[in-house]
Amino acid sequence: MSSSLTAAAALRDWPAPVAAGAVNGTVSVPGSKSLSNRALILAAQATAPSVLEGVLRSRDSALMAAGLRALGVPVDDSGPDWAVTPAPLRGPAQIDTGLAGTVMRFLPPLAATADGAVTVDGDPAARKRPMGEILRALRVLGVEIDGSGLPFTLQGKGFVTGGSVTIDASASSQFVSGLLLAAPSFRRGLTVQHDGTPVPSLPHIEMTVQALRSVGVQVDDSDPNTWTVVPGPVDPWTQPIETDLSNATPFLAAALVIGGTVRIPRWPEHTTQPGAAFADLAADLGADVTLRNGTLSVTGPDRLPGMDIDAHDFSELAPTLAAVAALADGPSHLRGIGHIRGHETDRLAALVDNITGLGGDADADADALHIRPARLYGGTWRAFADHRMATAGAIIGLRVAGVVVDDIDCTAKTLPGFAAMWADLLGDRDGSGS
Numbered sequence: 001m002s003s004s005l006t007a008a009a010a011l012r013d014w015p016a017p018v019a020a021g022a023v024n025g026t027v028s029v030p031g032s033k034s035l036s037n038r039a040l041i042l043a044a045q046a047t048a049p050s051v052l053e054g055v056l057r058s059r060d061s062a063l064m065a066a067g068l069r070a071l072g073v074p075v076d077d078s079g080p081d082w083a084v085t086p087a088p089l090r091g092p093a094q095i096d097t098g099l100a101g102t103v104m105r106f107l108p109p110l111a112a113t114a115d116g117a118v119t120v121d122g123d124p125a126a127r128k129r130p131m132g133e134i135l136r137a138l139r140v141l142g143v144e145i146d147g148s149g150l151p152f153t154l155q156g157k158g159f160v161t162g163g164s165v166t167i168d169a170s171a172s173s174q175f176v177s178g179l180l181l182a183a184p185s186f187r188r189g190l191t192v193q194h195d196g197t198p199v200p201s202l203p204h205i206e207m208t209v210q211a212l213r214s215v216g217v218q219v220d221d222s223d224p225n226t227w228t229v230v231p232g233p234v235d236p237w238t239q240p241i242e243t244d245l246s247n248a249t250p251f252l253a254a255a256l257v258i259g260g261t262v263r264i265p266r267w268p269e270h271t272t273q274p275g276a277a278f279a280d281l282a283a284d285l286g287a288d289v290t291l292r293n294g295t296l297s298v299t300g301p302d303r304l305p306g307m308d309i310d311a312h313d314f315s316e317l318a319p320t321l322a323a324v325a326a327l328a329d330g331p332s333h334l335r336g337i338g339h340i341r342g343h344e345t346d347r348l349a350a351l352v353d354n355i356t357g358l359g360g361d362a363d364a365d366a367d368a369l370h371i372r373p374a375r376l377y378g379g380t381w382r383a384f385a386d387h388r389m390a391t392a393g394a395i396i397g398l399r400v401a402g403v404v405v406d407d408i409d410c411t412a413k414t415l416p417g418f419a420a421m422w423a424d425l426l427g428d429r430d431g432s433g434s
């Protein structure tokens with residue numbers, strides 16, 4: 001794995017290409033970050049080796065693989081399909097989470113079962129992301145931890161007893177997912193109960209439950225806000241990893257904002273990925289949307305209306321939706337997304353700053369983003385190390401000359417090569433912009 005995927009790179013200004021006309025292209029999007037990192041965590045606990053077909057090769061998945069290796073689990077990423085060979089987990093180990101929510105919330109509960117001390121840290125921005133609740137839960141479950149956020153050290157005893165714990169997962173569904181994904185390895189399994197305002201990104205918890213069941217783990221999710229995982233053997237991971245539908249959305253958004261058609265092959269018919277919601281949203285905005293033979297096609301509407309939507313379940317789409325909204329003919333409201341202030345950056349603040357910095361009209365309240373039509377002009381679009389902020393800038397740049405994204409390489413978090421893929425879609429092969 002190249003170090004550029006595991007270390008934060010220097011900022012690189014990228015003049016976003018302006019579209020010469022309507023788009024017409026097909027984009028092959030790599031595997032889902034969320035499924036890849038679940039597959040890695042589960043394969044590490046399995047009774048036999050797994051081969052992860054279609055796994056995403058990106059900074060977030062490289063960090064997950066490196067974290068497992070640090071704990072003694074061989075992950076061979078030399079081919080396109082990574083091989084994971086389960087082994088007893090042991091410290092001392094150092095884990096770098098980068099800026100990956102899935103690494104910082106999924107790996108510590110599993111690392112707590114290791115024999116030995118495990119120190120966990122991440123990028124400076126990762127230290128600001130909510131983490132206390134999952135550490136509190138691990139303490140309730142008997143795990144000794146030094147620290148209350150990144151960096152912290154788990155004093156692994158070689159086992160976690162498990163049992164039941166009540167948490168407030170209103171800041172991130174990943175608190176629930178992380179605990180459930182390690183629970184097959186807890187001696188008594190685990191019941192997690194959520195007590196608080198509604199959990200965001202619920203489809204991602206369904207993804208966790210489905211991933212656990214797919215490797216033979218029994219999960220009871222029959223009561224809302226309560227999940228029980230029965231301890232026991234984990235089968236090797238066998239399913240191909242689906243295309244990352246959230247990463248497909250900037251490309252599909254191009255068809256919405258400049259017209260024309262974008263096709264995404266290998267679009268699953270059934271999925272727990274919240275990115276699938278984008279197809280319905282595009283249709284609601286007047287696009288022609290079809291799914292035929294596994295390819296999703298989106299043909300943009302003549303005029304782009306505003307949107308008033310509750311994005312609580314698919315909050316990771318907020319930057320894409322905000323970029324579309326900034327180019328729409330009517331006002332937009334993206335509601336139910338207060339918790340994205342704790343994503344890679346404070347996304348509500350960053351989107352407002354970026355949109356207003358280009359002459360747009362946007363503001364945020366505790367839980368929503370409001371964007372009104374305005375004539376935009378060129379300027380710097382700051383990524384704040386956030387892959388989806390960078391791709392949102394690319395969308396706006398399609399229609400606004402002079403937009404410069406200040407760190408396009410942070411897209412390597414989940415989609416290395418984004419700039420080249422974007423240039424290919426627009427027929428701008430050198431990727432340098434206009």
Ligand SMILES: O=C(O)C1=C[C@@H](OP(=O)(O)O)[C@@H](O)[C@H](O)C1
Pocket residue numbers: 033034035101102171172173174177200201204205315316
């Ligand atoms: O479990 C996952 O894979 C994810 C859950 C969501 O996190 P939040 O619940 O913190 O929004 C989502 O936004 C993130 O991109 C991926």
Ligand SMILES: C=C(OP(=O)(O)O)C(=O)O
Pocket residue numbers: 099100101102316343344388414
């Ligand atoms: C919130 C996101 O990432 P993470 O997995 O780091 O939480 C995201 O990808 O939009």
